[in-house]
Every structure is written in structure tokens, then in C-alpha cells.
Amino acid sequence: MQVLESLVTELPDLRVVSRDDAEYAVRRKIYNSAVNKKPLAIVIPKSADEVASTIKFARRNGVDISVCAGGHDLFGRALVEDAIVIDIRLLDDVQVDKNAGTAKIGGGVLSLKLSKTLAEHGCITPCPNIASVGYIGYVMTGGYGQMAHKFGLGVDHLLSASIVDANGDIVEADGRVMKGIRGAAGNFGVVVETTIKIYPFARMLAGVIIFESNDYRTSMSNVQTGMEKLAAEDDLPPELDLQPFYSVMPFGKVYGGMFMWAGPDIDRGQKYLDKVLSFHPNVLCTVAPASMMESLERNAPYVPESSYMNSRAVNVKKITPKIYDTFVRACETMPQDPAAMLTWHEVRPCSPSFHPATSLPSVFNTREPHYVIEILANASAEENYEAVSRWGLALQEELLREASEEILDASWLASTPSEEITSLEKFYGAGNARFLKELKKARDPDGVFKHAIPKI
Numbered sequence: 001m002q003v004l005e006s007l008v009t010e011l012p013d014l015r016v017v018s019r020d021d022a023e024y025a026v027r028r029k030i031y032n033s034a035v036n037k038k039p040l041a042i043v044i045p046k047s048a049d050e051v052a053s054t055i056k057f058a059r060r061n062g063v064d065i066s067v068c069a070g071g072h073d074l075f076g077r078a079l080v081e082d083a084i085v086i087d088i089r090l091l092d093d094v095q096v097d098k099n100a101g102t103a104k105i106g107g108g109v110l111s112l113k114l115s116k117t118l119a120e121h122g123c124i125t126p127c128p129n130i131a132s133v134g135y136i137g138y139v140m141t142g143g144y145g146q147m148a149h150k151f152g153l154g155v156d157h158l159l160s161a162s163i164v165d166a167n168g169d170i171v172e173a174d175g176r177v178m179k180g181i182r183g184a185a186g187n188f189g190v191v192v193e194t195t196i197k198i199y200p201f202a203r204m205l206a207g208v209i210i211f212e213s214n215d216y217r218t219s220m221s222n223v224q225t226g227m228e229k230l231a232a233e234d235d236l237p238p239e240l241d242l243q244p245f246y247s248v249m250p251f252g253k254v255y256g257g258m259f260m261w262a263g264p265d266i267d268r269g270q271k272y273l274d275k276v277l278s279f280h281p282n283v284l285c286t287v288a289p290a291s292m293m294e295s296l297e298r299n300a301p302y303v304p305e306s307s308y309m310n311s312r313a314v315n316v317k318k319i320t321p322k323i324y325d326t327f328v329r330a331c332e333t334m335p336q337d338p339a340a341m342l343t344w345h346e347v348r349p350c351s352p353s354f355h356p357a358t359s360l361p362s363v364f365n366t367r368e369p370h371y372v373i374e375i376l377a378n379a380s381a382e383e384n385y386e387a388v389s390r391w392g393l394a395l396q397e398e399l400l401r402e403a404s405e406e407i408l409d410a411s412w413l414a415s416t417p418s419e420e421i422t423s424l425e426k427f428y429g430a431g432n433a434r435f436l437k438e439l440k441k442a443r444d445p446d447g448v449f450k451h452a453i454p455k456i
Helices: 002-010 024-028 048-061 111-120 135-140 175-188 216-232 266-277 292-302 321-333 382-402 424-428 430-443
Strands: 015-018 041-044 065-068 084-087 094-097 102-106 158-164 170-172 190-197 203-211 240-249 252-261 282-285 288-291 312-316 341-347 370-376
Touching: 002 015, 002 041, 002 048, 015 024, 024 041, 048 065, 048 084, 048 158, 048 170, 048 190, 094 111, 102 111, 111 135, 111 292, 135 175, 135 190, 158 175, 175 190, 175 430, 203 266, 203 292, 216 240, 216 252, 216 266, 216 321, 240 266, 240 321, 252 266, 288 292, 312 382, 321 341, 321 382, 370 382, 424 430
Parallel strands: 041 084, 065 084
Antiparallel strands: 015 041, 094 102, 102 190, 158 170, 158 190, 203 252, 203 282, 203 288, 240 252, 240 341, 312 370, 341 370
16 A cells, blocks of 8 residues: 555556545456456556656556556456556547558557547548457557458558657657567557558448358358359459358357458449358348448447457468368357357458568568467356356367367467467567567566566
8 A cells, every 4th residue: 555655646647546446446347357356556647758657656666567458458468466557548649641641649549439530531440340449459469350451460550659668768669669569569668659551541341241050061161162262263352351250149159251341442342242142141231331430330239348258369371171170060069158259360362461562570470371260268147157268278279189280380469378378489480589588688677568468
């Protein structure tokens, strides 16, 4: 309590929420309800200066810090027992320069506000599918999404950044730190402002397709075969993405896909939607013209505010028949909980992120075409948590065992528990691992940001 008293005394204008405050439970709530860590306090800075003052205070008093924006880390790593959590959601300014193709944004901006402001200026940028995800955390850990074929991964949209460094100083990140931020997230400072790439159109085609699912092996096969035929015929434009999923709906288990046409030519996109709908009969199609903001708002009813989570991701070179067989078995055994889902998305060879001329220097290491298999072992009810966790871990183990020849060394950082990153060399490659260790030693020798991911 003495530390908290000193914090309030030394920084009287900083909003501090302690364990005794009624607001504490609300502020501590994150997306993963299974995490029950209790920080010493949660501070809510209104400016980069208050972030800097908080870090200087924590250093002087030997208190750990952590940073939180959207709170969507799948493993709840923003919450650290007995630490000061810096909640940066008020740092959410968005300034659009449409002519330059850039936006300057606050480090705490959430995806919904970013997409809304960009839409007001007739612009768009790749965002996650959930409105309340913190944008900076999303892009720093890779930034997978449905626009990756056309515009590249989110990590390649971070042009520059202002950070609060380990000394509590506000500085412009140099080239080495930017390379580290792109893939190793908050290990070198708190990003309080960044400049990102944006694109001069606001409306696209987006929505959900639910295919007839009585025989999901056949529906899966038909849709995948259809997409592969488009690719084989050189008729798979980078604007088109279909992210398949298998989940539990109120009326039963279903196989579907999240459709996106990431381009302004809506009529052309409609023609490709018709092609996708021809692959297999559907029972529901919500695809319609939308801004990114409208797309996020449409997704909201399908996304729980929180759930009990033990999710994983596996990156593979391609989806083989053996992997499809694994998917079918997983669908058969998926627990009946509406928060559980199996989904997989592809980053195709056309992605700008796989070409040096259109990507940015980073430690993000998965620079080849691949699929990300997301095992969303989530439970909406606590009593289902153990069963869903067992299902997810069994699926991960089966994929690692049965499809070992297709597995990539690096999985998606945001979907990988810290304890499973046992080797930076394996996860990032030898050269990037060496770079990260040297940069950490030089820029954060005292481990001020030791709770960032990954652990370096």
C-alpha cells in the first residue's frame, strides 16, 4: 500500500485504480476469463507523458509493469500479479492523411474506432475481425487477416513509432527498434503513437456464409476443391479471401466461411461471391457491401465479450488430405459450446509480405506462403472449460504428430503460450534471435519490459 500511496502522491493527475476501488473488477476484466491475476493497480494515462511518468515511478520503486489496450491476448498476459498495469486505451487519437496514404494513431486505439475514423475519410486498413481488439498489439505480433493477400500482413503496415523506452523517455523508435517491434511487440518500449499505411477506398464486400453442414466432410471438401480450382485456373485475385470455420451455433454445429472482397470494385467482388456460393449449397449468406467498421459491427453478435480460453495456433505449409481428416475428427468431437471454433486462413504467394520490395524490416519470420490453423478452445461457460481445453490440446497434438512434415517452426505469437516458445532461434530463426537478444540487452538491460511477449 505504501507504493500506491507514493504513486498517488507523486502523480496526482494520473488516474489510479487500486484493488479497493469499485472500478477495479471492471478494469481488470480481459477477454480470457480463465485468467485471475490481480495487479497491484491499473493506471489509465491520458497522454504519453503520463505513461513516461508511470514507467519512471515503477523503475524507482522496483515495481513490475505491464501494458494493456484491448485485453484480447489469448493467454491474458496483460495481467501480471502485483504489477502496475498501464491501460493505454485513452491514447486513441487517429489523424488521417489520405493523400500520403498514412494515418497517425495512438497506441491504445481499438480496431472499431480506427476503422470508423478511416471510413469517415474514405479509407481502410487491414484490421482483425473483432472490434474491441487493440490495433497495435494485433499488428506487432503479425497482424494476420483477410486482407493479407492484397495488402500484406499488419506487421508490414507499421511505418514508424513513438515509444516510451525503458528509461521512461519518449523517443522516436530508430530502425533497429522498429525491426524488433515488428514481430517482438512490446519488448523495447510502450508504443504510444505510430504511423501506419492506409488505402483510399472505404467499402468492400464482407460477411458470413454458412454452408449446408449435415455432411461436413463433403462440404469442407467441396469448398476447398472450389478454391483450389480457382487458384489452378489463375482466377483467384488477391482481393478475394474465404476463411473457413467450424463452430457451434444455436441450431447445431456448422461449417462456414468468412468471405471478404478487399477492393472497391463491388460488382467484380459479387461475381466471385457467386462462384464461392456455387461450390456447395448454403443455408445463410450475410455478405453485403460494407465498410470495415460495418463489418466489425456485423461480427459483434457472434463474438462473446469474454470466454474461458486455452487456444492454440499451428502454422502449416499447406492443408493436406491428412490434415483434413484431422479436421473432420476434431469437428466430430468438438464440445457443444458456442465459443469453441476451428478455423484456418491462408496467406497466399501474392501477399506483399512475401516480397522484399513491399515488406518492411522485421523479426517476423514466417515469410513464405502458409496457413494458420486456429484452434479456438474457448468456453462460454466455466463448466465447459476443461472439456474444451482437452479438445483443443488433443487437436494440437494430433496435428503436430500426424502432419509433422507440413509444420512450420514459427507459430502465431499471439496464439502461442509463452512456455511453448522454448527457443527464440527456432521461433524467429538464428539471425533474428541473435538480433533480438542484442537489442534487448542494449535497450532494456534491466528488464523493465520483461512481461512483454515473447520473453527475451
